[in-house]
Amino acid sequence: MKHTNILRPLAVMLGLALSIPAQADTYDITVDRIRIDTGTFKKKGIGYNGSQTPTILKFQEGEDVVIRVKNNLRESTSIHWHGLILPFQQDGVPGISFNGIKPGETFTYRFPIEQAGTYWFHSHSGFQEPDGAYGAIVIAPKGGEAVPTQRDYVVQLTDKHPHSGSRIFRNLKGSADYYNRAQRTAQDLIEDAGAKGLKAALQDRKMWGAMRMMPTDIEDVQGFTPLINGESTVQNWTGIFKPGEKVRLRLINSSATTYFDVRVPGLKMTVVQADGNDVKPVVVDELRIAVAETYDVIVQPREAKAYSIIGESAGRTAMVRGTLAPSPDLVGPFYKMRPKPLLTMADMGGMMSGMDHSGMDMSGSDHSEKDMSGFDMSGMDHSGHDMSAMDMSGMDHSGMDMGGDLPVVPAKGAAGASFYAPGSGLIPTAANGGKFLGYEDLAARKPLYRDRPATREIEIRLTGNMERYIWSIDGVKYEDSDPIRLQYGERVRFKFVNETMMAHPMHLHGMWTIIDTGKGAYDPVKHTVSVAPGTTLYTETEVDAAGQWAFHCHLSYHMAGGMFRKVIVEGGPS
Amino acid sequence: MGAYFKENKIMNKLLLGMAFGPLLALPFASAAVAEVGVSPTVWGVRTDKLEYRVGDDNKSLAWELQAWAGNDELRLVFLSEGVKIEGGDFEEMEHQIRLQKPVTDFFDGFVGLAASTPDGVPERYYGTFGVTGLAPQWFEVEAAVYVSDFSYVGAEVEYEGLLTNRLILTPSIELSVPLVDDPERDTAAGGASLGLGLRLGYDLIGRNVSPYIGVNYERVFGGTADLRRNSGEATEELTGVIGVNFTF
Numbered sequence: 001m002k003h004t005n006i007l008r009p010l011a012v013m014l015g016l017a018l019s020i021p022a023q024a025d026t027y028d029i030t031v032d033r034i035r036i037d038t039g040t041f042k043k044k045g046i047g048y049n050g051s052q053t054p055t056i057l058k059f060q061e062g063e064d065v066v067i068r069v070k071n072n073l074r075e076s077t078s079i080h081w082h083g084l085i086l087p088f089q090q091d092g093v094p095g096i097s098f099n100g101i102k103p104g105e106t107f108t109y110r111f112p113i114e115q116a117g118t119y120w121f122h123s124h125s126g127f128q129e130p131d132g133a134y135g136a137i138v139i140a141p142k143g144g145e146a147v148p149t150q151r152d153y154v155v156q157l158t159d160k161h162p163h164s165g166s167r168i169f170r171n172l173k174g175s176a177d178y179y180n181r182a183q184r185t186a187q188d189l190i191e192d193a194g195a196k197g198l199k200a201a202l203q204d205r206k207m208w209g210a211m212r213m214m215p216t217d218i219e220d221v222q223g224f225t226p227l228i229n230g231e232s233t234v235q236n237w238t239g240i241f242k243p244g245e246k247v248r249l250r251l252i253n254s255s256a257t258t259y260f261d262v263r264v265p266g267l268k269m270t271v272v273q274a275d276g277n278d279v280k281p282v283v284v285d286e287l288r289i290a291v292a293e294t295y296d297v298i299v300q301p302r303e304a305k306a307y308s309i310i311g312e313s314a315g316r317t318a319m320v321r322g323t324l325a326p327s328p329d330l331v332g333p334f335y336k337m338r339p340k341p342l343l344t345m346a347d348m349g350g351m352m353s354g355m356d357h358s359g360m361d362m363s364g365s366d367h368s369e370k371d372m373s374g375f376d377m378s379g380m381d382h383s384g385h386d387m388s389a390m391d392m393s394g395m396d397h398s399g400m401d402m403g404g405d406l407p408v409v410p411a412k413g414a415a416g417a418s419f420y421a422p423g424s425g426l427i428p429t430a431a432n433g434g435k436f437l438g439y440e441d442l443a444a445r446k447p448l449y450r451d452r453p454a455t456r457e458i459e460i461r462l463t464g465n466m467e468r469y470i471w472s473i474d475g476v477k478y479e480d481s482d483p484i485r486l487q488y489g490e491r492v493r494f495k496f497v498n499e500t501m502m503a504h505p506m507h508l509h510g511m512w513t514i515i516d517t518g519k520g521a522y523d524p525v526k527h528t529v530s531v532a533p534g535t536t537l538y539t540e541t542e543v544d545a546a547g548q549w550a551f552h553c554h555l556s557y558h559m560a561g562g563m564f565r566k567v568i569v570e571g572g573p574s
Numbered sequence: 575m576g577a578y579f580k581e582n583k584i585m586n587k588l589l590l591g592m593a594f595g596p597l598l599a600l601p602f603a604s605a606a607v608a609e610v611g612v613s614p615t616v617w618g619v620r621t622d623k624l625e626y627r628v629g630d631d632n633k634s635l636a637w638e639l640q641a642w643a644g645n646d647e648l649r650l651v652f653l654s655e656g657v658k659i660e661g662g663d664f665e666e667m668e669h670q671i672r673l674q675k676p677v678t679d680f681f682d683g684f685v686g687l688a689a690s691t692p693d694g695v696p697e698r699y700y701g702t703f704g705v706t707g708l709a710p711q712w713f714e715v716e717a718a719v720y721v722s723d724f725s726y727v728g729a730e731v732e733y734e735g736l737l738t739n740r741l742i743l744t745p746s747i748e749l750s751v752p753l754v755d756d757p758e759r760d761t762a763a764g765g766a767s768l769g770l771g772l773r774l775g776y777d778l779i780g781r782n783v784s785p786y787i788g789v790n791y792e793r794v795f796g797g798t799a800d801l802r803r804n805s806g807e808a809t810e811e812l813t814g815v816i817g818v819n820f821t822f
């Protein structure tokens with residue numbers, strides 16, 4: 001199977017230059033019904049090659065791979081190679097790339113490996129991915145890693161829940177707050193009243209109650225046990241090092257719905273790659289990894305002791321600890337989870353603009369003004385936030401007019417805060433008070449594409465109804481939507497407007513997503529971009545892959561609900 | 575006639591209610607393997623009350639059950655509600671089947687059929703329509719009109735007060751106002767009946783099993799109260815309740 005791609009001649013030339021013969025290795029994967037044991041609960045689930053330890057596929061840039069996938073389930077399955085540039089028929093999305101893999105069948109994927117870096121793979125059928133159908137891909141670059149290390153580990157995170165994916169989806173549709181066990185209670189009201197007065201506390205409750213929204217609505221699904229490489233905190237995944245060695249951690253977030261804040265207390269992390277593409281090294285203390293993203297970080301533990309890899313969910317409802325240690329019998333220390341954040345009115349900007357105001361009593365706000373300045377911000381709960389990170393004075397009220405545009409990111413703000421709505425309650429801070437990675441810190445190591453003006457702009461409004469747990473794009477669910485049509489060879493600018501109160505990790509298959517951070521040719525090249533609530537974010541895509549592709553929110557239950565589009569690339573080589 | 579006839583009657587009434595049940599499955603029988611990005615059909619079954627009531631005069635078993643299936647656009651909802659006196663009659667027995675559809679962000683409109691078939695009084699059947707949803711400040715409300723020769727209007731308000739994330743205090747108000755006289759049922763136009771409840775529940779196993787205790791107060795007013803008094807019946811009743819709710 002030969003497929004032309006503009007990168008291919010380049011890859012071939014590089015291959016010749018380095019005199020590395022193209023391999024054509026065969027890999028076998030079985031998709032199995034397995035028993036999953038997290039140490040806190042046991043459940044039936046799905047695993048690749050019969051294991052809850054994620055399979056790691058190790059490829060070499062330039063090789064032609066043949067991957068035989070045997071479906072041992074009693075239902076159809078599929079494997080999508082997340083982030084890989086390949087012919088669309090090999091992309092593994094049932095109904096778009098191919099017809100899926102029937103029970104008992106073996107499907108053979110064949111495609112050339114034209115890139116290097118850390119990626120992952122997962123089922124794109126039903127709720128098999130949250131049920132355990134995911135693994136890692138590590139592709140060695142032709143010329144060796146830009147930053148060589150002595151140790152190299154995949155650190156693949158997931159949010160393993162005792163309920164099956166389909167049950168979770170059903171429960172959320174029945175009651176959107178089904179899994180929210182971090183709701184504000186009478187006890188919180190008493191505490192708030194004590195802290196800032198009863199009137200302010202009641203006013204705050206009244207404001208959220210008027211909207212029928214919850215400031216605690218950060219994680220749809222709680223009650224999971226996070227795992228690192230299939231192991232929970234008690235099972236304690238451990239990576240071995242010798243003091244002084246450089247250790248590359250390939251962080252992959254394969255969660256169904258959970259963003260993780262990752263740190264290695266006591267060590268700086270040097271971020272060298274994001275979503276498989278090398279970035280200019282940036283030293284941070286902590287980073288937030290959205291669902292489906294990958295980050296490669298390098299740490300250099302110098303002491304002969306156990307260090308912890310901590311993954312704390314962004315909503316602070318769960319945490320996992322893995323260990324880096326000089327010997328396998330050592331266990332990294334456990335840390336206390338930080339206080340739960342609360343959403344603010346800034347995160348609700350989109351809900352405001354998209355909402356029907358007829359039934360709203362905004363506690364004295366003047367509706368005729370239709371301006372955020374009419375809201376009584378004094379009732380807002382700032383207790384959980386770093387006020388220094390909130391530049392309220394710089395908040396552009398004019399940009400938040402109801403029905404108008406949401407603030408464009410990167411916004412001016414503290415480090416790590418640029419890609420959130422100004423005043424957002426979701427802005428993370430490092431546990432040690434140090435540097436927290438933001439998209440604004442990412443710059444491509446080498447530009448992948450020539451910088452050029454986009455041929456056109458396409459607006460993608462991320463929409464939904466939280467109470468009904470309905471998710472859509474431009475207010476239309478996938479089943480009722482028309483495909484997005486792109487022309488081969490054009491450069492499209494996507495304008496993402498997040499009108500919901502949740503962050504959405506948007507993933508375009510088959511083509512790269514270049515996040516506009518204002519760096520031109522050096523803007524970071526990714527496959528997944530997290531759009532924070534109440535923000536407008538721009539990305540650009542060089543339309544260089546013919547065929548039809550999936551484009552969706554990577555939160556499993558948002559995708560299943562319809563926050564999904566088919567993208568058809570017209571023209572180009574067939 | 576005696577016991578045999580009575581048993582049969584009870585069975586008939588139960589069967590009538592159950593007959594609505596299988597209807598739920600029909601429109602959604604073809605729920606095959608979900609296509610990517612397309613909402614699968616979902617369903618749920620839950621009790622809002624399943625309790626033993628202890629009053630001055632008698633003890634009774636009361637239930638309120640809801641089963642639904644559908645998608646974001648349309649849901650078929652089956653409701654069953656009743657009270658059985660311990661060792662006696664079904665004092666209340668209501669079944670409804672509804673088609674429910676979103677009309678605003680937070681409210682559904684519905685149309686349906688309702689059957690009221692308690693013991694000792696004539697059966698009544700209604701066409702019904704109304705709205706149900708979430709009002710500002712988290713009040714769950716429902717208002718409906720029941721249309722027949724004996725039409726009435728009904729409304730319900732419920733609030734879930736989170737004492738903690740698992741210990742939940744739920745006050746509720748139910749009101750129904752007959753629009754026409756129904757002397758065979760001791761009911762007069764405008765003679766409202768009111769139910770007040772206060773239940774303290776604890777989510778024991780997820781949201782699946784939630785035992786609770788509480789109080790329930792029911793009272794009739796106006797012409798209805800007069801009719802009940804004339805028949806030697808009570809016009810108000812206060813009961814202590816103990817129960818457990820299930821969600822599937």
